[in-house]
Amino acid sequence: MLKYVGKRLALAAVIAALSVTLLFIIIHLIPGDPARTMLGPRATPELIADLQLRMGLDQPLPVQILIFFGNMLSGDLGMDMFSNRPVATIVFEQLPHTLALIFASIIWSAVLGIFLGCFSAVRRNSLADRLTGVLAVSFIAAPAFVIALYSLLFFAVELRWFPAIGAGEPGDIGDQLWHLVLPSFAIGLSWVGYIARLVRASMLEIMGEGHIRTARAFGLPEKWITYRYALRLAILPTITVIGVGMGFLLSAAVFAEIVFARPGLGKLVIDSITTRNYPVVMGSVLVSTILFVASTTLSDIVNALLDPRIRQSS
Amino acid sequence: MTADILKITDLSIHYDTPRGALKALRHVNVSVPRGKIVGVVGESGCGKSTLISTIIRLLANNAKVASGSIVFDDQDLLALSETQMRGLRGTDISMVFQDPMQTHNPVLTIGRQMTDIQYRDKSTTAEKRNRAADMLALVGIPDPVQRLDQFPHEFSGGMRQRIAIAMALMARPKLLIADEPTTALDATLEVQIIKRLHELQAEIGCSILFISHHLGVIAELCEEVVVMYAGEVVEQGSVRDVFHSPSHPYTKALLDCDPGHIKEKTRSLPTIPGEIPDLVNLPAGCAFAPRCSQVFDACRSNRPAWNECKPGHHALCHLAETETVS
Numbered sequence: 001m002l003k004y005v006g007k008r009l010a011l012a013a014v015i016a017a018l019s020v021t022l023l024f025i026i027i028h029l030i031p032g033d034p035a036r037t038m039l040g041p042r043a044t045p046e047l048i049a050d051l052q053l054r055m056g057l058d059q060p061l062p063v064q065i066l067i068f069f070g071n072m073l074s075g076d077l078g079m080d081m082f083s084n085r086p087v088a089t090i091v092f093e094q095l096p097h098t099l100a101l102i103f104a105s106i107i108w109s110a111v112l113g114i115f116l117g118c119f120s121a122v123r124r125n126s127l128a129d130r131l132t133g134v135l136a137v138s139f140i141a142a143p144a145f146v147i148a149l150y151s152l153l154f155f156a157v158e159l160r161w162f163p164a165i166g167a168g169e170p171g172d173i174g175d176q177l178w179h180l181v182l183p184s185f186a187i188g189l190s191w192v193g194y195i196a197r198l199v200r201a202s203m204l205e206i207m208g209e210g211h212i213r214t215a216r217a218f219g220l221p222e223k224w225i226t227y228r229y230a231l232r233l234a235i236l237p238t239i240t241v242i243g244v245g246m247g248f249l250l251s252a253a254v255f256a257e258i259v260f261a262r263p264g265l266g267k268l269v270i271d272s273i274t275t276r277n278y279p280v281v282m283g284s285v286l287v288s289t290i291l292f293v294a295s296t297t298l299s300d301i302v303n304a305l306l307d308p309r310i311r312q313s314s
Numbered sequence: 315m316t317a318d319i320l321k322i323t324d325l326s327i328h329y330d331t332p333r334g335a336l337k338a339l340r341h342v343n344v345s346v347p348r349g350k351i352v353g354v355v356g357e358s359g360c361g362k363s364t365l366i367s368t369i370i371r372l373l374a375n376n377a378k379v380a381s382g383s384i385v386f387d388d389q390d391l392l393a394l395s396e397t398q399m400r401g402l403r404g405t406d407i408s409m410v411f412q413d414p415m416q417t418h419n420p421v422l423t424i425g426r427q428m429t430d431i432q433y434r435d436k437s438t439t440a441e442k443r444n445r446a447a448d449m450l451a452l453v454g455i456p457d458p459v460q461r462l463d464q465f466p467h468e469f470s471g472g473m474r475q476r477i478a479i480a481m482a483l484m485a486r487p488k489l490l491i492a493d494e495p496t497t498a499l500d501a502t503l504e505v506q507i508i509k510r511l512h513e514l515q516a517e518i519g520c521s522i523l524f525i526s527h528h529l530g531v532i533a534e535l536c537e538e539v540v541v542m543y544a545g546e547v548v549e550q551g552s553v554r555d556v557f558h559s560p561s562h563p564y565t566k567a568l569l570d571c572d573p574g575h576i577k578e579k580t581r582s583l584p585t586i587p588g589e590i591p592d593l594v595n596l597p598a599g600c601a602f603a604p605r606c607s608q609v610f611d612a613c614r615s616n617r618p619a620w621n622e623c624k625p626g627h628h629a630l631c632h633l634a635e636t637e638t639v640s
Contacts, residue, residue: 210411211416211418211419214409214417215419216372216403217370217372217403217408217409217411218403218431218481219401219402219405220404220433221400229422232421233420233421307421308421309465309467312465312467312468
């Protein structure tokens with residue numbers, strides 16, 4: 001197991017390093033000089049040269065990447081030229097809001113989706129199964145920002161059950177959770193449908209396998225077979241999909257944060273792009289990338305914990 | 315108490331298909347006497363699997379019982395409720411399945427699976443584990459206590475089949491149904507498993523319904539044999555009678571195809587020409603008539619009767635009748 005985790009972490013580090021390098025190169029391929037863009041059209045050549053020097057843009061690209069990596073490893077993501085604060089501080093101020101939103105969404109949608117998937121699978125081809133199927137597909141088809149807008153209009157503006165904007169009072173956990181309900185509902189809903197379909201399909205496959213027939217032939221209770229024997233196997237592909245899905249949730253969070261005026265990485269990226277604040281854009285995209293690599297790695301490790309065949313294959 | 319632990323009478327099973335009812339089993343009669351081993355032979359698609367799925371009531375959803383009864387230990391299995399039936403599975407009736415690689419849950423340890431099936435027992439987990447380890451030792455798994463904590467993929471195919479036998483016999487069932495338990499194994503392992511099964515059967519005193527298409531194994535292990543063809547029992551009798559003086563042309567053809575019976579070296583093994591009839595649109599007379607080498611007019615029009623060739627030896631064939639007359 002330790003060997004597997006070690007291998008997987010090493011691979012994650014390589015993937016993270018490659019994607020950060022790629023990200024760095026892509027930003028540099030964007031036409032225009034960041035220093036010139038930031039200072040505006042009336043900047044003097046001396047001012048531009050000075051800023052280029054401060055941003056390290058006078059160095060050749062490979063050296064810039066190396067310096068960037070060195071700084072990154074010591075937690076330095078550069079300086080925000082507008083507010084004169086470290087980019088790392090700004091990003092890590094916003095990160096907890098986005099993480100809370102993503103985790104709230106994935107937890108409620110996974111719990112409900114797995115339950116619906118099992119519910120459908122054991123009632124295969126019944127009316128309840130078909131209804132769940134229709135419901136699941138409509139959840140998948142509904143875009144997150146549409147759900148966000150309508151749930152905002154209906155539950156916050158019309159019924160006034162939930163707050164419409166913000167992330168809640170700092171320090172007041174209850175209030176913060178209260179503010180999480182609508183945004184996490186909006187971006188989690190399509191995941192309910194997605195996970196329900198996925199779990200149903202893998203449950204049906206597993207329920208047809210020989211070992212389930214063995215369990216039945218030994219007279220084990222059907223609930224036991226479904227939840228302890230079949231679901232334990234059927235959950236494995238779902239965990240992988242959730243790991244990869246973190247990437248999609250990060251982009252869905254951008255919409256939710258705009259619609260609900262919540263602080264967070266998504267809102268930070270949008271604000272920084274509109275003001276052409278490249279160091280902050282770079283810093284937040286970098287953190288998102290690392291978050292994505294971390295979540296796929298974590299899902300692989302959880303899979304290995306649940307499946308001895310993966311654990312022992314290395 | 316009746317002499318037979320299992321008595322199947324006039325059992326017919328039909329599957330609903332888009333083309334109509336597929337008559338997978340037709341008027342099947344099979345009896346397993348207490349403490350005896352009965353073999354069932356027949357080629358693929360003859361209804362062997364449907365037969366055992368019906369006995370343990372794990373049939374596919376589109377199957378329905380058209381007629382018949384299955385009396386196990388003086389109760390009709392087909393009349394039991396689902397809960398009553400579940401009470402018999404794994405206690406009085408156990409099963410060993412064909413493919414040992416698929417028999418166990420891949421993400422649970424063998425020990426966990428062997429203690430789980432003792433869930434009706436009120437004893438502690440440690441006691442259940444001890445019993446599991448004892449059973450593993452009995453089927454010849456070395457270091458049984460350590461191996462309880464291993465997963466199925468850490469065992470070879472032969473070991474997994476022995477574990478399956480250990481699990482099936484742990485509750486000391488009255489009837490063990492073995493569905494081609496050695497088909498997926500190589501020849502040396504096959505002999506070992508059959509020997510072990512025979513010893514354990516003698517010790518526990520259970521009856522075995524042994525399904526196989528390996529004639530040699532049936533001859534080795536069983537006292538009685540039932541030959542099935544296209545959903546019907548075509549011949550039944552003691553192993554000696556059926557294998558030494560087969561009455562049904564299908565049994566004869568089957569014995570001729572057994573590589574163990576062929577004396578000379580040949581490039582191609584003999585086969586029975588033709589195919590199993592369509593079980594949705596069956597021929598009017600005998601189901602084997604289109605492939606039979608001794609076919610005559612009556613075979614194509616009249617269903618043969620269940621003729622007695624000698625006491626305890628029956629065949630579903632017009633020729634068996636003439637033989638007894640002459």
